[in-house]
Amino acid sequence: MKKYITIILSGLWILILSTSCRKQLDLSPVSSVSDANFWKTADQFDSFVAGVHTLFRNNNSSFQTLGEMRADIFATDPGSSSTFTGEATQGFERLWTQNLNLDNPGVSSFGGFYTNISQLNLLISKLNSTAVVSAANKNYYLGIAYGMRAFYYYHLYRSWGGVVIQTEPTTGASIDISNLAKAASSADDVLALIKADIDKSVTSFGADYSFRNAKGYWSKSATLMLKADVYLWTSYRGGGAADATIAKAALTDIQSNVAALQLLPSYANIFPTTNRGNNEIIFAIRYQLNEASMSFVSGSFVPQTSLIINFSDSLTNRQFNVTTDNWGGLLRAPVKIATFRQFQANDTRALATIQPAYTKTGDSYKIAGCFVDKFAGEQNAGSRTIDNDWPVYRYADLLLMKAEAEVALGQDPTAEINQVRARAYGANYNAGVQGYPNQVVDVNPKEAILQERLLEFIFEGKRWYDLRRMGDSYVYEHTTLLPSQAYALYWPIDRTSLTNNRDLKQTTGYASF
Numbered sequence: 001m002k003k004y005i006t007i008i009l010s011g012l013w014i015l016i017l018s019t020s021c022r023k024q025l026d027l028s029p030v031s032s033v034s035d036a037n038f039w040k041t042a043d044q045f046d047s048f049v050a051g052v053h054t055l056f057r058n059n060n061s062s063f064q065t066l067g068e069m070r071a072d073i074f075a076t077d078p079g080s081s082s083t084f085t086g087e088a089t090q091g092f093e094r095l096w097t098q099n100l101n102l103d104n105p106g107v108s109s110f111g112g113f114y115t116n117i118s119q120l121n122l123l124i125s126k127l128n129s130t131a132v133v134s135a136a137n138k139n140y141y142l143g144i145a146y147g148m149r150a151f152y153y154y155h156l157y158r159s160w161g162g163v164v165i166q167t168e169p170t171t172g173a174s175i176d177i178s179n180l181a182k183a184a185s186s187a188d189d190v191l192a193l194i195k196a197d198i199d200k201s202v203t204s205f206g207a208d209y210s211f212r213n214a215k216g217y218w219s220k221s222a223t224l225m226l227k228a229d230v231y232l233w234t235s236y237r238g239g240g241a242a243d244a245t246i247a248k249a250a251l252t253d254i255q256s257n258v259a260a261l262q263l264l265p266s267y268a269n270i271f272p273t274t275n276r277g278n279n280e281i282i283f284a285i286r287y288q289l290n291e292a293s294m295s296f297v298s299g300s301f302v303p304q305t306s307l308i309i310n311f312s313d314s315l316t317n318r319q320f321n322v323t324t325d326n327w328g329g330l331l332r333a334p335v336k337i338a339t340f341r342q343f344q345a346n347d348t349r350a351l352a353t354i355q356p357a358y359t360k361t362g363d364s365y366k367i368a369g370c371f372v373d374k375f376a377g378e379q380n381a382g383s384r385t386i387d388n389d390w391p392v393y394r395y396a397d398l399l400l401m402k403a404e405a406e407v408a409l410g411q412d413p414t415a416e417i418n419q420v421r422a423r424a425y426g427a428n429y430n431a432g433v434q435g436y437p438n439q440v441v442d443v444n445p446k447e448a449i450l451q452e453r454l455l456e457f458i459f460e461g462k463r464w465y466d467l468r469r470m471g472d473s474y475v476y477e478h479t480t481l482l483p484s485q486a487y488a489l490y491w492p493i494d495r496t497s498l499t500n501n502r503d504l505k506q507t508t509g510y511a512s513f
Contacts (some may be wrong), residue, residue, distance in 0.1 A: 039126050045133050048123055049141050053217060055116040056148065057285045060390055061296035062111030066159050066491070067461030069095040069106070072478045073454075074333040077369070083334045084357065084369025085307040092300065092332045098481045098488050101510060105494040110163065113152045120149045122169040139204045140212075147201035147223035150194045154230060157194060158465060159491045160507060161187040183503040191234070198227045209257045214277030216286035216389070221258055224250040225282060225393040228401050233469045235408050244408035251402045254282075261395045263423050268352040271388050273378045282393040287386075294375060294386040301372050301459075302329035302386075311357035314365040320357070326384050335370040335458075343455060346428040353458050372459045396420050396456050400449055407445045420452055446470055450478075 205220035235243035343350035355373040377386035403413035487509020506512035
């Protein structure tokens, strides 16, 4: 157990030093911390809660990969094995071509989620047996722990179906699910746990709708957003109007009790490092200069500076340069040109999300490719650091999920959809042209919502899940997955996990060994 606690504290200490309060905590040296001298003070519980958010941030790459990399956003040009800059995709293409297997699983070790699930289990156990934490903090922290655990299991449920359920603290040095030698529970049992944890989270928060750490901590509103998502999912799978009603009620609860939440007037102002925790954000993963950055972005989604300078930006009529465009990354997963072209003229979300690159011949520009630039980070001593906060939930998501629930209930989604569209087009918005139900796609309200969610949430880890939520046919329509590959709606389990935990069974349809 001593090693177990040491792992936790080594991960949380960095976050503690970077939080807004930055208070010094009277902790034993990390090397000597054990269960015998931890959990004795309220500060130690505060530190542990900071730590589970640090570990949550460590899972950001898995959240993004599971949530959108198999959808219709990223890909190379047809027939090419490299990006427009000439960089190789190095296996990323297996995600959007649906070519996964136990040795190329896309995501290994269940996203690494069980590490933090184990921490959350421990936190729940200790909170339920302590008297050193104030009642308000105890309830808030239990709300965080149950809500965050439900969030992890919801990712697991949507990605693998039935998975191992572990709700008790794992003792000993091992906190990896692959070493638990435990069989997976059924998908129905996993869903039941998710809903039960959501209820416990809501009950624990009670009437406390406050946000902490500038919305960098899980909150009651985050749990209610998760609840709406889960019940929308089940409304398409037998829950019908009853579950859609629960989803809408959860969203209305937030609107009724957190009046400050609203769309920002400018879409581009949601994401900068200078506007963290703004009125649109409900919950975001916190990054900070000189503390933590989104290394998975620079490692796969933005180009090398030496390569992008060979291209131009047609909007500003300039060639990219090493001073302004010093992305310093590796472009393994470019945005499809076709994705960029789904934005209509005057939609401000396009250039606030995607950077197109052009080849220039004389005065003529031809688009060569695109990459995501929603999270541009900040310049620091001549280099770029990707340290934007990554939104998990924001108010636009609330509006579009509410619209989805209304469609399921036979109600009018116009108000919610058009709030999002009006902000997207700004001064150029014409309700008779861009407004619902006046676009061609609006003939099918579900497709209209799916399109709006695509344009709104690129690189926020939602597109694949959105298609999956509405039903298999939407996946087949919008991605490269074929109906004959229905088994691949789920993800394969990697070889290491199957080897280490022989009670696990490979996802149906994929080869095992």
